[in-house]
Amino acid sequence: MKKFALYLLLNMVCLPMFSQFMAGSQFNTITVRGQASITQSPDRILLRITLSDEYCAGPKENIDALTALYNDALIKAGVDKSKSKLTKEERTDLGYTTSRKTTEMISRIFQLELSSTKQYDTFRTAMISKGVQIEVIELSNSAIESMKQKAQRDAILAAQNKASNYVTVAGGKLGRVLRIDEDLETFTPSESTGGEELAEGVSFPLISNDFVRFEISVIFELQ
Numbered sequence: 001m002k003k004f005a006l007y008l009l010l011n012m013v014c015l016p017m018f019s020q021f022m023a024g025s026q027f028n029t030i031t032v033r034g035q036a037s038i039t040q041s042p043d044r045i046l047l048r049i050t051l052s053d054e055y056c057a058g059p060k061e062n063i064d065a066l067t068a069l070y071n072d073a074l075i076k077a078g079v080d081k082s083k084s085k086l087t088k089e090e091r092t093d094l095g096y097t098t099s100r101k102t103t104e105m106i107s108r109i110f111q112l113e114l115s116s117t118k119q120y121d122t123f124r125t126a127m128i129s130k131g132v133q134i135e136v137i138e139l140s141n142s143a144i145e146s147m148k149q150k151a152q153r154d155a156i157l158a159a160q161n162k163a164s165n166y167v168t169v170a171g172g173k174l175g176r177v178l179r180i181d182e183d184l185e186t187f188t189p190s191e192s193t194g195g196e197e198l199a200e201g202v203s204f205p206l207i208s209n210d211f212v213r214f215e216i217s218v219i220f221e222l223q
Contacts, residue, residue, distance in 0.1 A: 028222045029178060030166060034159025036151045037213040042190040045114040045207060046138035052107040052131045063106040066131055070110065073126035083113040111137075117190075117207050124204045134204045136192035141210050148187070151214045156180070159218040167222065175221030184215035 051066040074084060088109040114120050124134060141147075160174075167174045188211040195203035 029219050030163050030174075030222055031217060031219045032159050032163045032166070033183070033215060033217050034155040034157070034162065035184075035213070035215040036154030036158055037186075037211065038147050038151045038154075039209045039211050040141065040143060040147055041116040041118065041209050042139045042141040042207070043115050043143065044138065044140045045117070045120055045136070047112045047114065047120075048135040048137055049110040049112055049127075050107060050133040050135075051110070052133070053105060063108060066129065067108060069127065069129055069132075073123050074112075076126045077114070077119050077123040079112070079114060079119065079123065085111055087111050117209055120207055125198070127204070128198045128202050130201055132202065132204075136205050136207060139190045139192065139207065141190065144187075144210065144212075147210065147212045148185075148214075151212045152216075155214040155216045156218065159216060160220075163218070163220050167220075173223040175223040177218060178221050179219040181217040182214070183217055184213070186213040187211070 049070065051063060051070060053063040053066060074081065086108060088107075090107045090109075092105045092107070112123075114123065127134065164174050188208075190208050190210045192205045192207050194205070196206050197203045
């Protein structure tokens with residue numbers, strides 16, 4: 001009976017103190033959400049460019065003219081010539097006579113490496129012509145991990161700024177971080193999508209950028 005009475009006494013004394021502590025912890029914190037997103041171009045875009053004079057309208061629009069167009073497009077896009085190489089030249093007998101009085105079609109296939117979607121957009125705009133085909137072989141980005149780390153930091157800073165604004169207006173002071181929870185992580189890699197028609201009969205692929213997004217919840221102590 002004495003032990004039971006002592007237990008009841010301790011409960012009566014300690015329980016209100018514990019409740020006050022919990023209430024104080026609850027009301028001396030602020031929880032906010034922070035979010036950040038980063039969009040960045042892939043830094044390696046590998047293309048296969050096929051030039052073919054089969055569909056050219058006349059003698060002036062032949063394979064050499066298309067090759068000249070290709071070289072001019074490289075210059076406009078600021079591409080180093082070392083990033084382009086002729087991988088194959090094919091000659092095909094079409095079996096009929098064209099306006100050039102020849103039955104031979106000539107195709108030249110180039111492999112081209114670009115460093116950004118901006119460079120690609122400039123290049124493909126300069127390549128608008130019948131007889132040109134662009135295929136995306138590979139897309140990659142060496143900065144994916146640094147993008148994710150930056151998005152995480154930016155999300156935390158966004159949460160901190162939001163909490164500071166709230167507390168400053170209320171006349172308080174923001175304390176240390178008590179907890180960080182990651183609510184959402186999104187990574188959408190760059191991809192090549194269906195062709196966009198830039199002129200009648202001329203359609204080239206679209207290339208998206210890499211996308212990273214973070215959403216977090218942060219609990220700050222209030223001083």
